[in-house]
Amino acid sequence: MNKNSLLFYVLPVVLLSACVQNDERLIEEEVYKKLFIDITLINHMDQRLLNDITKDELIHMVYEKHNVTHEMFRYSHDFYESDIESQLKRMDDISAILRNERDKIIELEKLHASENRESLDSLRQRILNR
Numbered sequence: 001m002n003k004n005s006l007l008f009y010v011l012p013v014v015l016l017s018a019c020v021q022n023d024e025r026l027i028e029e030e031v032y033k034k035l036f037i038d039i040t041l042i043n044h045m046d047q048r049l050l051n052d053i054t055k056d057e058l059i060h061m062v063y064e065k066h067n068v069t070h071e072m073f074r075y076s077h078d079f080y081e082s083d084i085e086s087q088l089k090r091m092d093d094i095s096a097i098l099r100n101e102r103d104k105i106i107e108l109e110k111l112h113a114s115e116n117r118e119s120l121d122s123l124r125q126r127i128l129n130r
Contacts, residue, residue, distance in 0.1 A: 027076040031066055033094055035073055038062045040098070 027035065042058050050058065063069060081087050 025072050025075040026079055027066075027068055027072055029080070029090070031068070032073075032076050032080060033090060033097075035062065035066060035068065036077075036090075037094055037097060039073075040094075 039059055039062065042055050042062070045055065047055070060070075063073065080090065
């Protein structure tokens, strides 16, 4: 076996093992999108809503929920950002999900407000009974 033949067999094995090693750090695209959404929401939350927990602690809980580390998320984020067109499509998908969730919350708030609103007649009656 000559040097070139050996290189022909060894090089693919080395490259394949490097890819497998990198894939262990790469988060699946759907999980990455869920993490991105969760982290975005946490970062935009009012700290007063979190009581005694910090945003970092909450983000750590999200990582644990998905069995992911911060390093895996960063690696995956860098990987997915390396293909700008695909990342723009992912961001469009994420924005649509966030808009949909926002619209659901607005509808629930409206429903809650209408169910808890006193009629004008009942307000007048309460004033008259004082």
